Amino acid sequence: MKLTRLFPLFSAAFAVIYAPTLYYNWALMTYQPALGEWDFGPVVKVGPPMYWYGVVATSAIGACLVTAIGAFLPDSVSRRLWAGLTWLLPAAALLFIAYILRPYFLS
Amino acid sequence: MIFWSVLLFIHMLFAVTLLGAITHQAVSVCWPNRDRAKSFVGAFRGVNGMTYTNAIIILFVCTAVLGSIIYPNYRINVRTVLQQLHLHKPEGSFELKEHAVAIGVALLPAYWYFWRNASSAENKAARTGLTVMLAVIVWWAFMVGHVVNNIRGFGA
Numbered sequence: 001m002k003l004t005r006l007f008p009l010f011s012a013a014f015a016v017i018y019a020p021t022l023y024y025n026w027a028l029m030t031y032q033p034a035l036g037e038w039d040f041g042p043v044v045k046v047g048p049p050m051y052w053y054g055v056v057a058t059s060a061i062g063a064c065l066v067t068a069i070g071a072f073l074p075d076s077v078s079r080r081l082w083a084g085l086t087w088l089l090p091a092a093a094l095l096f097i098a099y100i101l102r103p104y105f106l107s
Numbered sequence: 108m109i110f111w112s113v114l115l116f117i118h119m120l121f122a123v124t125l126l127g128a129i130t131h132q133a134v135s136v137c138w139p140n141r142d143r144a145k146s147f148v149g150a151f152r153g154v155n156g157m158t159y160t161n162a163i164i165i166l167f168v169c170t171a172v173l174g175s176i177i178y179p180n181y182r183i184n185v186r187t188v189l190q191q192l193h194l195h196k197p198e199g200s201f202e203l204k205e206h207a208v209a210i211g212v213a214l215l216p217a218y219w220y221f222w223r224n225a226s227s228a229e230n231k232a233a234r235t236g237l238t239v240m241l242a243v244i245v246w247w248a249f250m251v252g253h254v255v256n257n258i259r260g261f262g263a
Contacts, residue, residue: 104199
């Protein structure tokens with residue numbers, strides 16, 4: 001199997017993992033901008049913590065794992081599965097994220 | 108302060124270029140025009156979307172990386188001001204922007220994959236869906252960035 005055939009799977013998996021990672025805050029690390037420090041996992045110290053880098057890292061690692069598992073699928077299966085889901089799943093993930101963030105827009 | 112303002116300005120220049128490129132490609136893939144009519148709209152629709160792909164990927168990554176470098180500065184100096192002023196909608200819009208851009212960057216491998224053989228009709232729907240989605244993300248990110256910059260941005 002060519003590596004490039006797995007690209008759509010990585011993209012869809014990243015988005016699908018990103019939404020719950022954000023919701024449950026499974027950030028791999030936290031950046032403390034006021035201190036200029038990095039911490040492992042979601043940590044609150046002085047000033048506003050930044051989980052975004054950690055959420056991206058968790059999602060990227062998760063997507064790599066899913067892609068590695070997907071490498072074992074036969075070509076015929078992966079070719080039929082990924083095409084439409086590649087943008088539908090990320091679109092659904094973004095809608096879910098917008099739903100999570102709704103308090104900002106309702107206040 | 109000057110360093111961050113210059114970085115923000117470069118980020119904006121990349122974003123403007125990306126906005127133009129992705130809009131061109133999205134229009135050409137959704138509303139193709141094979142005849143390349145002499146009108147402005149016809150010529151706009153008639154571009155070969157495939158030629159934009161690599162440029163869009165590079166611009167998207169550069170813009171996102173620059174944004175992620177500026178981001179801690181936003182978190183301390185801008186977001187706190189938005190919270191103090193109870194500007195929840197711009198704050199929430201920016202939150203959505205950061206997540207949309209992260210997902211957008213992750214979509215680029217699939218986007219490249221489906222545009223690689225754009226001359227074939229195979230996967231046209233996926234190619235169109237991904238391009239439109241990236242265009243929506245870029246437009247959202249650009250407009251939110253512009254609004255937040257107007258509230259407290261360049262030179263603040």
